[in-house]
Amino acid sequence: MTETDGSERxxxxxxxxxxxxxLDASFRREIQSMPDGDELSACFACTTCTAACPIxxxxxxxxxxxxRMIILGMRDEVLSSKEIWECLTCFQCQERCPQxxxxxxxxxxxxNLAAEEGKIPDAIRNLARELxxxxxxxxxxxxxxxxxxxxxxxxxxxxxxxxxxxxxxTRTGRIVGGE
Amino acid sequence: MPTYNLYMGCxxxxxYPNYEAALLKVAKALDVELxxxxxxxxxxxxxxxxxxxxxxxxxxxRTLAIGEQNGxxxxxxxxxxxxxxxxxxxxxxxxxKDMKRxxxxxxxxxxxxxxxxxxxxxxxxxxxDVGVDAIRExxxxxxxxxxxxxxxxxxxxxxxxxxxxxxxxxxxxLRATGATVVQYPLWKQCCGATxxxxxxxxxxxxxxxxxxxxxxxxxxxxxxxxPACGNQLDLQQFGIKDTYGEGYDLPVLFYxxxxxxxxGMDEEEVGLSMNRVPADPILDHxxx
Ligand code: SF4
Ligand code: SF4
Numbered sequence: 001m002t003e004t005d006g007s008e009r010x011x012x013x014x015x016x017x018x019x020x021x022x023l024d025a026s027f028r029r030e031i032q033s034m035p036d037g038d039e040l041s042a043c044f045a046c047t048t049c050t051a052a053c054p055i056x057x058x059x060x061x062x063x064x065x066x067x068r069m070i071i072l073g074m075r076d077e078v079l080s081s082k083e084i085w086e087c088l089t090c091f092q093c094q095e096r097c098p099q100x101x102x103x104x105x106x107x108x109x110x111x112n113l114a115a116e117e118g119k120i121p122d123a124i125r126n127l128a129r130e131l132x133x134x135x136x137x138x139x140x141x142x143x144x145x146x147x148x149x150x151x152x153x154x155x156x157x158x159x160x161x162x163x164x165x166x167x168x169x170t171r172t173g174r175i176v177g178g179e
Numbered sequence: 180m181p182t183y184n185l186y187m188g189c190x191x192x193x194x195y196p197n198y199e200a201a202l203l204k205v206a207k208a209l210d211v212e213l214x215x216x217x218x219x220x221x222x223x224x225x226x227x228x229x230x231x232x233x234x235x236x237x238x239x240x241r242t243l244a245i246g247e248q249n250g251x252x253x254x255x256x257x258x259x260x261x262x263x264x265x266x267x268x269x270x271x272x273x274x275x276k277d278m279k280r281x282x283x284x285x286x287x288x289x290x291x292x293x294x295x296x297x298x299x300x301x302x303x304x305x306x307x308d309v310g311v312d313a314i315r316e317x318x319x320x321x322x323x324x325x326x327x328x329x330x331x332x333x334x335x336x337x338x339x340x341x342x343x344x345x346x347x348x349x350x351x352x353l354r355a356t357g358a359t360v361v362q363y364p365l366w367k368q369c370c371g372a373t374x375x376x377x378x379x380x381x382x383x384x385x386x387x388x389x390x391x392x393x394x395x396x397x398x399x400x401x402x403x404x405x406p407a408c409g410n411q412l413d414l415q416q417f418g419i420k421d422t423y424g425e426g427y428d429l430p431v432l433f434y435x436x437x438x439x440x441x442x443g444m445d446e447e448e449v450g451l452s453m454n455r456v457p458a459d460p461i462l463d464h465x466x467x
Contacts, residue, residue: 035232035270035277054368054388055381085377088385089225090369091337102338108229115230123376127226136221138193146192149200149450155192156215162288163220163238170234172227 023073030113031070036105043067049093049103059083063093063103070106079114085121115175129176132167135160181308182212183301184246184253188260189221190406197450198406201435202256202301204449208317208442209309213254213301219245222263225334225373239267240281240292247296254301256435258405262334262342264298269341300335302404302434306348314355319443321357325464327437328361328398329353330389330412332405333369352434353402356441357466363396365389372411383422386415390427400461401431409433413455430458440465 031037049063056062061069061083069078078084084107093103114120120128131137136158140146143153167173191199206213219242227235243264246253255261271278272294282291305314329349336344350360371385390412393401403409413431420426436449440461451458 035274054385055374058381082377085229086374086381088333088369088371088373089229090333090373092333092367092369095337095339104338108232111229112232120230121377124226124230127376128230131221131223131227136189137224137226138189140193142196145450145453146196146199149196149448151192151196151200151203155187155189157217157219159218160220162218162241163223166237166241166284167223167227167231167234170237171231172234175230 018072018074022076024075025073027073027075027078028071031106031109034106034109034112036102037109039099039101040067040106041071042099043071043097043101044099046098048096048098049101052092052096054090054092055086055088059086063107066107066110067101067103070110078110079117079119084110084114085124112171115171118175120175125175128172132164132172132176135164180210180212181304182214182251183304184216184249184251185213185301186216186219186242186246186253186255186260186264188255188257188406190259190410191256194410195406195433195453197436197453198256198409198433201433201439201444201449204444205435205439205442206305208439209305209314211305211309214251216242216245216253222260224259225262226376228263228266235263236267236270236277237281237284239263240271241285241288241290243268243294243296243298244285244288244290244292246298247292252297252299252304254299254304256301256404256433257407258300258332258334259407261298261300265341268294268296268298300344300404302352303344303348306352311351311355314352314438318356318438318441320465320467321441322437322461323464323466324357324359325400325461326361326398327353327358327400327402328363328393328396329366329402330370330393330408331366332403332408335404336367349402349404349434353437356437358400358402358437361393361396361398363392363398365392368392370408370411371415372407375411382411383415383418386411387419387423387425390416390419390429391425393429394427398429400458401429402434402437403431404434416456428456430454430456430460432458432461437461
């Protein structure tokens with residue numbers, strides 16, 4: 001690349017500059033109104049959360065960037081990111097944040113917003129369907145194994161109907177029903 | 180006699196009845212009454228919290244309300260259930276509006292949640308209410324000091340303001356069996372179980388990092404207190420052999436299995452043959 005060909009180029013930067021016109025200022029307030037989102041704006045971008053995260057090294061958006069993106073209002077980028085769904089929910093970032101930002105809880109909030117807009121990985125959608133159909137994550141199949149161990153073949157006290165009834169009328173029902 | 184509401188969840192009874200059986204037998208031997216809760220279902224796991232926070236809140240509030248009725252604490256052997264119940268309760272105690280809204284839903288089941296119930300991991304309950312000294316007294320054939328690494332699990336330990344747990348509890352409980360607690364650098368790291376549905380390769384990598392850290396530190400066994408962590412660390416050793424050609428040969432045991440063996444129970448009683456990486460080498464470390 002030469003400097004003398006006279007064509008106008010944007011300045012060379014390591015990352016694309018953020019297009020300010022696409023920012024959604026209400027996103028920050030939306031997250032702040034959700035469970036555990038209150039401390040969001042206390043973030044001073046120290047990147048401690050990212051240093052604590054065991055998988056940030058393979059993410060395009062690191063935890064501290066996700067937090068900054070929320071504050072800036074990069075709603076679509078955050079809610080469409082694969083990062084929010086890969087988050088291990090291990091709470092290492094949240095534990096170490098010096099500003100008490102509930103990073104992991106906020107990522108949970110983001111997933112809920114993404115799910116509401118139908119932005120949900122197929123594997124998670126399938127899981128939602130299974131929860132609704134079976135009323136639980138795992139169903140006992142090998143009851144003889146239980147009997148060998150002096151356990152009741154079925155789990156004592158188990159009732160799955162209420163679980164299904166509740167989730168049919170909340171977002172789970174909408175996710176599964178509105179495919 | 181300490182009496183508890185036992186919330187078993189769905190993973191332990193379906194996938195790890197050996198954990199369930201060892202727990203019940205240990206509790207009986209320690210004079211602890213564990214009563215299976217009546218009419219309860221799945222907690223939904225942190226997965227449900229991720230895509231349906233409100234639904235997750237209501238199903239767990241229902242379980243909490245049932246537990247609250249008889250005044251006994253709820254105990255569970257599963258970190259996923261522990262986190263769901265504990266987190267939901269924490270949130271409802273701090274958010275009056277959601278508490279009111281959830282209670283409207285609970286009316287349909289003739290239930291009401293006041294928020295007075297306590298949720299605990301069953302191992303912590305044994306530690307606090309029975310005590311390490313009383314447990315040690317029942318240990319008739321302690322382990323010979325063999326090195327065991329503890330994987331506590333993220334959802335048991337963090338966030339600390341919600342979980343109210345400390346690693347020392349698990350360490351002291353393990354030492355009471357005669358084992359040596361092996362410290363290792365990645366003790367806090369996630370086992371990878373949660374990311375399994377969306378990125379299996381990443382889940383395998385995380386388990387591998389963890390296992391390598393444990394192996395390098397010289398541990399011979401791993402202790403877990405959660406079916407999801409146990410599944411991930413135990414089963415993935417076979418996947419890692421396929422993907423990376425590495426064998427770790429680290430048997431993974433649930434804490435009550437280790438304790439039961441040290442208390443003199445035999446391997447059939449704790450379903451030792453169901454542990455995927457053969458766990459019988461632990462028998463060689465029992466002193467008579
Ligand atoms: S650790 Fe806390 S304050 Fe620091 S960048 Fe992360 S969220 Fe912001
Ligand atoms: S909770 Fe998610 S973002 Fe935070 S450290 Fe764990 S994987 Fe990283």
